[in-house]
Amino acid sequence: MNGVARGSVAVVGVVLLLLLVLLLAVGAEERGCTPSAGPVGANAQTNGARTMPLAPGTFELTSGFGPRWGTQHQGQDFAAAPKTPVYAVADGVVVRAGAASGFGQWVVVDHDIDGEIVSSVYGHMFADDIRVEQGQSVRIGQPIAAVGYNGQTVPAGPDGAHLHLEIWTGGGRFGGGKAIDPMPWLQSGSDSTGAVSSAGAAPSTLLSPRESAVVDAGTAAGVELAPMPTSIGLESGLQVDAIRLARTIVQRFPQVQKIYGQRADDRPDHPSGRAIDIMIPDPSSGDGKALGDQIANFVLTNAVALRIDYLIWRQTFHGINGEFNLMEDRGGATANHMDHVHVTTLGGGYPDGSPIGSVTTNRPGTSTTTTCGPSVGEVDLAPGSVPADLEPWYRRGGTVCPQVSASLLAAQGKQESGYR
Structure with missing residues (x-):
């Protein structure tokens, strides 16, 4: 074979080899086998997006950040059924995954957010439920563990199952940082896209920054939201925070067909226009209870943005810092808040700038003035x-x-x- 022939064979061989490599790469990509670009780790800055550690409707906020039982509770507790998936709250790198005093097993993820190292700490899992290892990069919304009751929980056992979440800023958990209240931190960087992550996490229930803007007293409440339809409820007599809450609920939960607002009552919340009652369709059914739970979780999750004071649902009082207690039996479904979610806001003043302190009731046939405050x-x-x-x-x-x-x-x- 002459040199020209050998050269032609060599060229053909190289071309066939390149085609083979290309075909293998395409096949691997279709099978999902090619390496991804890789999640953004704690050594690379992210866009600051954050999400809740549990999916909407799967948890209840219980013990919050702050003093508790004579000590400082460093995080927020999310009560949930055992094995409920736990998701990374932001892009980062796992710096701890294993046994920890008091937590049973924990996972600690470091995030670089706007140049600051922030740690998210997840506690009370069992070893078999941890799905990541130290040094692994994770993406926002990626499943990393499951809710457990390992370590020191109250009560002990499955009834005490919850996720304990801590957020450490200023260098992180192992970099000289300090623990802060997780809820405002989650609020301040919420992912407003609502998209399900590639890892399968549910969309965040947090309000987007535009939705969470505070409306000043004396201005129209929730001007970026459509007014509540009169067929659902009346906004007259409500303060701006209550108007904003009602409009948000109507927008977020189309199943809600009735909301009651300002009215005469022996307690000041409704007469002052700070409270609304969100009526739950078919509240005794499983779907009705699930809807009420979703609304309650949404309101508590967004308590800072919505300026919430407290809520009551199914005879249980819930404060915005995680405290809750079973209320006394008042003798009926409505009185016990079994058919509606009662939410009291901070108020914010009346849209027309009227002074706070006395309001005229909306109840038909009445025009009396009710003075707000303790009797x-x-x-x-x-x-x-x-x-x-x-x-x-x-x-x-x-x-x-x-x-x-x-x-x-x-x-x-x-x-x-x-x-x-």
């Missing part, structure tokens, strides 16, 4: 329900703030310390 002697505490030496103090405490009754204070004292 003298309105203590709401059954005699003998608390130790005798504490009863006068609970009664006095129940007259200080219209949102905090004596019975609520007593229930908290019993839950937290057994009146000790």
Whole structure:
């Protein structure tokens, strides 16, 4: 064979080899076998997007950040069923995955957000439920573990199953940082796209930055949101925070067909226009309860953006910092909040700038003025329900703030310390 022939064969061979490599690459890509570009780790800055660690409707906010039982609770607890998937709250790198004192097993992820190292800490998992290892890069919304009840939980066992989430800024958990309240941090960088991540996490329930803008008193509330249809409820008499909440609920939950707002009542929330009652269709059904749970979780998750004071759903009081307690039986489905989610906002003032302190009721046939504030002697505490030496103090405490009754204070004292 001459040199020209050998050269032609060589060229043909190279071309065939390149075609073979190309075909193999295409086939691998179709099978999902080619390496991805790789998640953005803690050594690379991200766009600051964040998401909730559990999917909407799968959790209930319980113990929040702050003083608890004489110590500082460094995170936010998410009560959920065992094995509920836990997702990374942002892009990052796993720096710890294994046993940890008090947590049973934990996962710690470091994130570089706008040049600052931030750590997210996930606690109380079991070893078999941890799906990542130290040094691994993870993406926002990627499943990393499952809810457990390992370590120190109250109560112990499956009934105490929850995710304990901590957020450490200023260098992270192992870089000299400090623990902060996770909820405002999650709020401030929410992923407003609502897209499901490639890892399969559910969309974030957090409001987008535009939606969470605070409306000043004296201005139209929620001007970027359509007014609540009159067929669902009336905005007249409501303060701006309550108007904004009602409009947001109508937009987010089209299943809701009735919302009650300002009205006469023996408590100040509704007469002052700070509260709304979100009625749940078919509340005794499984779908009805699930809808109420979703609305309650959404409101509590976005409590900072929506300026929430507290809510009541299914006879349970929920504060924005995770505290909750079972209320006394008031003798009926509506009185016990079994058919509606009651939400009291901070208020924000009336859209027309009217002074806060007295309002005229909307109830048909009435035009009386109701003064807001605690009523003298309105203590709401059954005699003998608390130790005798504490009863006068609970009664006095129940007259200080219209949102905090004596019975609520007593229930908290019993839950937290057994009146000790």
